């Protein structure tokens with residue numbers, strides 16, 4: 001799946017002129033951006049500004065919707081080299097395994113807690129039965145869910161609470177060991193204590209996979225981001241480093257511009 005490696009080794013993703021239309025209406029306007037290895041990027045902006053749409057460009061999920069048209073280029077640096085993910089002939093199933101996504105609303109499968117994770121490990125990674133149990137436990141421990149579900153692994157996942165389902169979805173994605181991780185409001189359904197633990201997990205994970213997260217919490221964005229992308233009406237208004245967005249006056253300007 002890899003193309004020729006780029007000379008630019010300090011980047012892990014480069015987007016040029018990314019544009020997305022839904023039913024003839026432009027919702028993302030020519031976005032240019034760069035991601036850097038080991039840096040967690042957070043996208044912020046008003047509701048409807050195009051945050052989720054931008055996130056979905058990284059695994060070409062917008063095209064899943066009817067009457068969606070995307071253009072521009074997006075090159076991602078995978079372990080085996082650079083890949084222009086909008087070129088023809090890309091294997092989308094493989095792309096979406098390497099670029100994992102956790103959605104704003106939990107998308108559990110109609111199976112048990114355990115099978116929500118093990119099924120994909122079997123189907124996608126072709127893991128033998130002997131490895132499944134350990135992988136399931138490890139993924140559930142990472143997201144601090146193991147102690148809550150270890151005695152009901154065979155229970156339908158649908159009976160878990162919203163916050164537990166959210167962590168199960170994250171565990172399922174992490175179990176597949178993605179190289180890029182897209183998170184849409186990763187802590188929206190979680191109580192403060194668990195949200196804090198998930199934030200700690202993300203800070204640890206960012207050295208192992210490239211994370212891009214959407215957040216509605218400006219405080220969370222300030223805590224997590226190594227790079228902040230500010231969207232307004234589908235355009236990338238600012239790309240800020242911590243040195244910029246941690247300054248109180250710059251932050252105030254930003255809030256005024258955004259809202």
Ligand SMILES: Nc1ncnc2c1ncn2[C@@H]1O[C@H](COP(=O)(O)OP(=O)(O)OP(=O)(O)O)[C@@H](O)[C@H]1O
Nearest residue numbers: 022023027045046047048049050051052053054065
């Ligand atoms: N599948 C789709 N079909 C048609 N329009 C869509 C689709 N997905 C998004 N849009 C439109 O694109 C625009 C941006 O939506 P998007 O979900 O990316 O915004 P957002 O910033 O993530 O919003 P929120 O913060 O409310 O989740 C909206 O006007 C939305 O109605």
